[in-house]
Amino acid sequence: MDGDSDIDSDFHWTDDDENKSPTNLYGEASEAGPSRPSLYSHFIAMGFSGDMVEKAIKENGEGDPEAILQILLNSSDAGKSPLRPGDATAERPVADDEDSSDDWHIDDKEDFIDDLPPKDRKLLLLVDMGYSPEDAAAAIDRCGHESTILELADSIHAAQIAEKSDEMEHYYPKPRFEAGEGSSRRLTTEKKKTNEPKQKLKKSSTPRTRKDHVRKPSPDLDDAKIIIPKPMVGFGLPNQTCITQRTLPDEAIGPPYFYYENIALTPKGVWETISRILYNIKPEFVDSKYFCAAARKRAYIHNLPIEGRHQLLPIPPKTIQEALPMTKQWWPKWDQRTQLNCLHTSIATIKITENITRALRDSGENPKASVRDYIIRECRKWNLVWIGHHRVAPLEPSEFEMLLGFPINHTRGGGTSRTERYKSLGNSFQVDTVAYHLSVLKKMFPDGINVLSLFSGIGGAEVALHNLRIFMKTVVSVEKSEINRNILRNFWRQTRQKGNLIDLEDVRQLDGDMIESLMKQYGPFDLVIGGSPCNNLTGSNRYTRDGLEGEHSSLFYDYFRVLDIVKSLMAKKR
Incomplete structure (x- = not known):
């Protein structure tokens, strides 16, 4: 979800609710906004933050949109850059096969979803992701309701691939192995018998x-x-x-x-x-969390x-705080992670960590449940750790090296x-x-x-x-x-x-x-x-x-x- 949609999706203006307070990113009410929602949403759609737009309109009135735009641009030049599409999120990690939830935008329906039984809640989330109710229900039945959203989405996607594979006619030969003299195995080929027209294969570049x-x-x-x-x-x-x-x-x-x-x-x-x-x-399946902290x-x-x-x-240490002892003094009690998820090929952007800091500052010392859930989801997804009061950060390359068992600075230089x-x-x-x-x-x-x-x-x-x-x-x-x-x-x-x-x-x-x-x-x-x-x-x-x-x-x-x-x-x- 890009930066614009993160903001715009929280505003639903009609003629009857012009004076209602808009909600912020975490589903909480903010101060009263301007009386002309079209002007407000116009600047929001351009990528400026809600706070900047609201302040500019309050200080200059609504009669001169060009003057408001100039003030917003000047604020951006002074270092307060507006949000641009894509700033609020970053590309998902590549090797994402682990226990982490997909990124969900927090809105007013979250309280309703949280009250549902686990199976129904995950069914709704999968449907929101674009999967059909039938596919979502089948995945939950296959994997169990304790599976993560990512595992369920994986199961749906794998089933779809398998279904397409079943429908295709494979013209290319199928390997069959026979013992051969002077070889551990000898490959022979056997064409799949079919009365259907043969499907052409792409020419190999190997x-x-x-x-x-x-x-x-x-x-x-x-x-x-x-x-x-x-x-x-x-x-x-x-x-x-x-x-x-x-x-x-x-x-x-x-x-x-x-x-x-x-x-x-x-x-x-x-x-x-x-x-x-x-x-x-047969493969030997092993999760390295039994050998390290990730x-x-x-x-x-x-x-x-x-x-x-x-x-x-x-x-090696088996928990986050054993592996990264400096994080212990800042770790909030409501973040109950003891191990990290899989270490991926990319890390969170600065915008993601800034959003978390802003959410905590807005919520005070005891953030509400929806804010905590949002933060923990982001922390799990991106393996963020606590480095200060209301501050999280991605792991450093040297911390990757330590967790994966390499010498420190193995990849440096x-x-x-x-x-x-x-x-x-x-x-x-x-x-x-x-x-x-x-x-x-x-x-x-x-x-x-x-x-x-x-x-x-x-x-x-x-x-x-x-x-x-x-x-x-x-x-x-x-x-x-x-x-x-x-x-x-x-x-x-x-x-x-x-x-x-x-x-x-x-x-x-x-x-x-x-x-x-x-x-x-x-x-x-x-x-x-x-x-x-x-x-x-x-x-x-x-x-x-x-x-x-x-x-x-x-x-x-x-x-x-x-x-x-x-x-x-x-x-x-x-």
């Missing part, structure tokens, strides 16, 4: 070495549905009873070991497809042993801007979680490990292995972003690594000949690790949430392609 049927297989909706567990604790948490053994298909047993990560909440059928392609291994719901498919895991020491730091950190691993899974490698590779790191980002896997004191003999890092490659190079130098770091730019150019050459020079890869882009999977993407067929998220098939080449080459040498 290199010919990458099979089209590997990149975009038809979703197999007959696969056994993968249920996301609650709570998301994977195979078990540190110092708790957990699963210690599992049976893997023969073709999945390492070496090489592999580790694949992506967001947990995806469109229907995505994790079923990923699981089927990665040797029918949530991060992820799924991991790997063939690592799960017995003998151990956590990195020292154990080299000309990297704050915006780029937030983006890189928001797309990274949570190091403590990944290190817990990788800790079993320490005893398995006492002399060091060769790593093929795909979609390396800022080096979350490398930092985890370094913190585990696992010597990295050779790391071949594949990462598109030059900024991220520079961050990893700097980490390699700062920590005085003795092994080899080879960085490449495009995973699609990593073909069999190049992999074979690297293995001849440095030895076989012990670990293939990575997490392909989630752009087309995340719930915040309402435009191109195309699942594994999306432009970016289809790079998962390159992860499997590279892994399969490594397994094939290693099988030939046995």
